[in-house]
Amino acid sequence: MDKHWKAMWIWGEGEPSPRNEWRCFRNTFAYEGDPGRPVSLSITADSRYVLFVNGYLAGRGTTRSWPKEQMYDTYSIGHLLRPGADNTIAVLVLHFGLANFYYLAGRGGLIAQVESGDEVIAATDRTWRTSKLAAQDSTSPRMSCQQGFAEVYDARLWDEAWNRPGYDDASWSAALEIGPAGTQPWTRLIPRDIPFLTEEKKYPSKVMSLARVKAPRFTAAIDLRNQMVKDSITHANPVGFTGLLAAVLVMEEDGEVAISFPTGTRADDLYVDGIRCTPAHVDQPETYYTLTLGSGSHLLLMDITSGDHGSVFHIGVDSEAAFTLRAPLHAARNEEGNPFTAVGPFDAVEYIDYKDGRELRRDHPDYLRLKTIRTEQELQGYEGWMQPVSRQLYSAVDVFGASVWRTLSEKHRVPQELQFAVLPTQNFAQLEPFPDGDCEIVIDLGKERSGFIGLELDAPEGTVIDAYGVEYIKDDYRQHTYGLENTFRYICRSGRQSYLSPVRRGFRYLILTIREQRGPVKLHEVYIRQSTYPAAEIGAFRCSDARLNDIWDISRHTTRLCMEDTFIDCPSYEQVFWVGDSRNEALVNYYVFGVTDIVKRCLRLVPGSADMTPLYVNQVPSAWNSVIPNWTFFWAIACREFISHTNDTAFAAEIWPAVQLTMEAYLEHLNGDGLLEMKGWNFLDWAPIDQPREGIVTHQNLFLAKALRDAAAIAAAAGQEGTAAAYEEASSRLTEAINRHLWSDERHAYLDCIHADGRRSDTFSMQTQVVAYLCGAASGGRKALMEAYLKFPPADFVQIGSPFMSFFYYEALEEAGQFELLLADIRAHYGQMIDNDATTCWEMYPNFSENRANPNQLTRSHCHAWSAAPGYFLGECILGVKRLEDGWSKVAVAPQPCGLTWASGIVPLPAGGEIRVRWNVSDNRMTLRVESPADVEVEVRFPEGMQGEVELV
Known part of the structure; x- marks a missing residue:
């Protein structure tokens, strides 16, 4: 009502x-x-x-x-x-x-x-x-294209x-x-x-470093996307534009000048007085130029041509010599009061993933000529292209840039008293000002957290506190959150005061830099109010391998931090409900927490994007009109899994029309051969598999076949038996077409795709073979080949590239009964996370393409719940607890020791209650104890070739 x-x-x-x-x-x-x-x-x-x-x-x-x-x-x-x-x-x-x-x-x-x-x-x-x-400066930078704003308070x-x-x-x-x-x-x-959601006050574990640091004399952050494409505030689709950013650098004396771009340049072009400069140093993506300039005015032109999804553009300038920056053609003409003028755009485009778009033009004659001019006066003929950078889009407070580019970093010993800043005590940490420089302390929260940063301190008026959260520090390496302004600035009033940021952030290490310090600063408290979905830690897993126990723990903690008002991909970079990610997150949650309301809420949100497209967008609720077909298929699969998990037939009837709407929309994209052929973000894994944005992509044809079968099951649960039969038939026809057109007799494998021009891909990947096996397309001899590939992946096939794809690989290994291989893969891939002090699961495995420029960068996001697979598979496969009938009215307990001598754990049930299991193995005999509610039928299955005793409670 x-x-x-x-x-x-x-x-x-x-x-x-x-x-x-x-x-x-x-x-x-x-x-x-x-x-x-x-x-x-x-x-x-x-x-x-x-x-x-x-x-x-x-x-x-x-x-x-x-x-x-x-x-x-x-x-x-x-x-x-x-x-x-x-x-x-x-x-x-x-x-x-x-x-x-x-x-x-x-x-x-x-x-x-x-x-x-x-x-x-x-x-x-x-x-x-x-x-x-x-107190809040509305010109503070955006946090990222996915999120709102950082704050300057x-x-x-x-x-x-x-x-x-x-x-x-x-x-x-x-x-x-x-x-x-x-x-x-x-x-x-x-x-x-x-x-x-919960709000739990969590104190850090320690202050890990103290340093005297200096920032460059000038830093700025600019929103070029909204500057160059004005209406882009109304949507979150990526845009592209050609243009330049201009400023005049006025040197009061001869000297050396450093110009930096802490998040990288756009087109890799910086022109000073008409001369294209060569970077002195590049530390991806940071780009630094060192120039020797004479006294007087120098025209700076930066080529900012790029695609832009909403990330902030950073620039810094530093010199021992005195300098100023002003807008070209006299600063008085720039009523916005900042030193930058945008030139262009000479062309601008908007990209929507599942619709046609055009390429960005880079051949406008004025754009090309401007890059050759040498003096400010030569700009006069191009004033029609020039527009001051809006004061709303320009921030002179650039906490991120000043934190990344430190012109001095001098380590100091951490006094024992400084630890009082992170301890729940009446004592405080007193920080004296350095005679020349700022005071930086790095605080380790002990593990990744997500929530709201709190400070209590006593400081002189005007003291500046810059806060910056990062996820990974090792030795002298800091993994900066490029693309994410995980920062805020707090400017103190005089005396004792407290501040609790209202902006959610995720991080493990908090870097506090005290600037403009006019006297001692007393830090009474630094903490985070962790805020996550209220889920009791009902699920449990322990075994004789301590490494697996640590892996299970980080899987659970990762899942908790990625449960807000929906499942999210990560608590730092995005905080976005990605539809495909949530399917795997839901399965892990079922085993580690057992909550269901958040799953139902996520499933209900997805069809809200039907106003954009009946194909449903891949993150919701979102203003980015982006479709990953597999993500929609995973949503349909997750709907069926939720219904089976809870036996909620009322939800089946509620969600069925939305499932039918999108399935029918996808069936309209079948070509004359009966295969799904469409434009879209045809994605499955961060690996060099052949998955073009247009054409016939094998893995998503396979997942569509499975989604159609699951849609049939939802229809049946909703009382639509006739429609269920039709979807079963549609799935069978698609599977037959896949086997007819997407199999290679020469390579004895499924090819990755057929391109839009009809060219058959010469790429073969483990991803495609795994999905073919998992989705039931392969039968007979082909199925036997797929099982062989699971055990012995051909060396020339593209290999699994992410923990997300490993989830499906583990599902296939489970179906094939290859539990030893599943456990070995978990130990190897997740063990390296443990070896690197991870407290949460990484988004990527090391050495994926985005990391290769920097061997220290092991992954992008260090907390990503699409990677928390062990939280599910250790409970279902190794502990051995698996649902046999809808609503868990019948359960199998079928442990797989795989060399372990004991294991114990708890699997929560959707309607309340739990299954408790404990088993021991000695001399090829298993002792098994199972505790369950009286209304749950338990079927015990010992591992093949093993005898044992069972105690049912």
Whole structure:
């Protein structure tokens, strides 16, 4: 039943959708109810909110959702109210003002309502007061193309008592009413369908280093995407543009100048006074130039032609000689007040993965001529192409750039007293200023965390605290989060103060750099409020191999950190619900946590993208119109697995129309040979398999055949038996076409693809053979060949390239009964993570293509739940607990020791309860104990050739 809303959507003066605006709202009301009387507060906002009741942090949101089905949260707040006194509801709303991978562009808005029974006690309307949060600098950089914004927060500009009763908000404005519930773009409000996330205060393990550092004299961060392609704020599709960035460097004396691009150049072209420069040093992607320049003005032109998905462009300049930067053709013409002018775009394109697009043109004559000019005056003929970089898109506070490019780094001994900064104690760590330079400390949280960074300190006014989170440090190597501004700046007011960032971040190591330090800084606390889905650690696994125990532990921790209001790919770089990833994450979750609400919520979100395409996009809710066909197929497979796991036939009936819609859409892409042939991001693995964006890709034809069979099972569960038979038949026809057209008699294997021009691929991969076996396409002699390839992969086949693909490989090994090989692969690949001090599972294996430029970079993301396979397979295969019938009414316990002498563990059941197993092996005999609920039938299977005793409890 829909809630009855009396509240109005409200916002403040100014733009309806301002970029990166933090806005505060307050309402004070009298409350005469009893102290124990139930009182609830329902709330949602665009884009995120933090809720305070009488100064107490009561909750945060909003749960990610499609605007057409905006989710609201309901809190019980009666215990926070003061009967017979004034009570204050205060809300901080963080509005993005642009689209990304977990948010569709909307407009700023807040709606909230306080109720007790049928009585509405308070509701948002024009009587609420509002003010932009003056401490937050709205020009702070984007975090990444996937996310919102980093923050620059000046505590001198804001009264932290704003959220408490008694605060004088007379200078604030009256809120503006947008409209009632149901107002566009939030056409329907629906209640939250999962529990609230946890908030656990976690202290770091230690301060691991102290150094005197210096930053370059000038750094800046620029959003070139929104500068060059103005309407790109409304979507998250990649764009491309040709253009230049211009500035004038004024040297007050002769000297050497260093110019850096901490995240790399775009077109690898820097021109100074018409001369193309050669980098002095490249540390991928960082690019550094060293120039000797005479006194006077020098024209800088940077070729910024590139594809751009939304990453920040960084530039730094440093010199012993005095210099300034200004905009060309006299700084006074640049009303935006920064030294950069964009030239162009001479061409711009937008790319949508599953639609036709054109290539970016790079041959415009003005663009080519401009790269040859030598003086500022020569720009005068091109003023029609020149536009000042918008002040909203330019940040002079570049925490990331200054953290990456340190012009000095001098190590110092870490005093024992400095550890008080990370310990729950009344003591504090005192940091004295260095006479020349900034103070940098690196804090190890002990393991990867995800949540909200908190600081408590005592500092002189104006002290700057730069915070930067990274995932991996080894010796002198730091793996910088290129493409992610995992940073914030906090500028201190005078005295004792605290700050809790409202922006979620994931990291293991926190680098704090204290700049502009005018006196001692006392660090009382540094911590993180870890926030994840509330899942008890019901699942368990232990065995005689300590290495496997560590691997299982990091798999569980990875899965926890990648469970927010949906499954996400990683807590640092993206925090995005990738549809395909979540299928594997759900299976791991079933075994380590056993929760189901988050799985159902994820499955329900996917069809919301039907407004973009019936093929369904690969990350939701998202403004990137991107389709990975396999991700849609994995969604259909995951729907069937959820129904089988829970025996939830009501969900089958609910989700079936959405499954049917997308299956029919894909069947329309079958060609005359009965094969799926389409444009899209035809992806499965980060490996050099032949998977072109257009043509017939074998692995996704195979997964479509499996998805059709699973769609048939969903239809049957939904009571659509006739339709189920039709989908079974469609799957059989597709499988027959695959075997007819995509098999190579010469190589005795399935080829990777047939290109759009009809050329048969000469690439053969283990990925394709694994999927052919797993999806049941191979039979008879071909199946025997696939099983042989699983055991002995041909050396000239492309090998498995990622832990994600290993999940499917392990599924195939399980089906083939190759448990020893499965366990050996887990030990080898995940063991190297343990050897490198991993506390979570890596996105990639070392030496994948993106890492080869730097052998120290073992992976991109160090916490990626698509990689947490051992959390599932150690429980299902080695412990041996496997569902036999829907809803786990019948269970097999079939251990596979594979050389282990003992194992024990717990597998949670979807309706509550658990299966407990303990087994020991001695002299080829197994002693097995199984504890299960009385209504679960247990079928025990000893390993082949082994006898034993069973105790069923």
